[in-house]
Amino acid sequence: MPVRRINWGQAAGEALLILVGILLALAADAWWEERTERRQEQEYLAALLIELDQMKEHVGAAMRDADQVVEAGRVLLEITPDWPSAVSTDSLSSLIAGLSSEVLWAPPTTVYQDLVNTGAVGLIQSDEVRLGLNELMEIVSWVDSRQLRHNEFFWTEMEPYFRTHIPILAVFGWDALAVDQDDWIPGDFLGAEEFRNLVAGKSLTALDVRDGGEDLTAFIDELTRTISTAAGGN
Secondary structure (H helix, E strand, O other): OOOOOOOHHHHHHHHHHHHHHHHHHHHHHHHHHHHHHHHHHHHHHHHHHHHHHHHHHHHHHHHHHHHHHHHHHHHHHHOOOOOOOOOOHHHHHHHHHHHHOOOOOOOOOHHHHHHHHHOHHHHOOOHHHHHHHHHHHHHHHHHHHHHHHHHHHHHHHHHHHHHHHOOOOOOOOHHHOOOOOOOOOOHHHHOOHHHHHHHHHHHHHHHHHHHHHHHHHHHHHHHHHHHHHHHHHO
16 A cells, blocks of 8 residues: 655645634734724723713803802892891891702713723723823812712701791702791891801802812813824724
């Protein structure tokens, strides 16, 4: 029986072709994966820019809420106890409602949370963007704590005082502040040190929120530029 001779040169050539095919397939997979990741990164960066713009609008609204509290507090502290000549009942009711209002605070962080929860933050190539996002969340958390303190100040400090000295509806519907001029003598509390301290305290917590909002707005602008640069460079 004849012995079949192996053509080692041909075998080596075929093996080389197989190896080249495998390497090309791996390279194609790597290229496609890289392309997919860069596309996903671009989508996330674009979504982050939209979310930052929405966050900036929200912060602006919260700062306006804080300004309303500060302005109401300023006017109340300027009113002398010789009411009613100083201010009308309706005006005083409006001022107290303004002072007592809360600062609404729920900045959008959906895109950031998705990046973190899915591990997609690793798609972001820019170290500046990743570090900036972490710092942004720290500032948001800081302002959030100030906002909570401001809103809680009313319920823990002011509400008990108001219930004692000002006839208010059982449920705080400030559009229907139950003030009856015949039953209510504002002069009893307008000059009271406790009342003025409460007004000053609520105003200070609102200023704290506003200052935090200004810092956050400035950082949002900076991070927006950083992300825009990263998006343009990919």
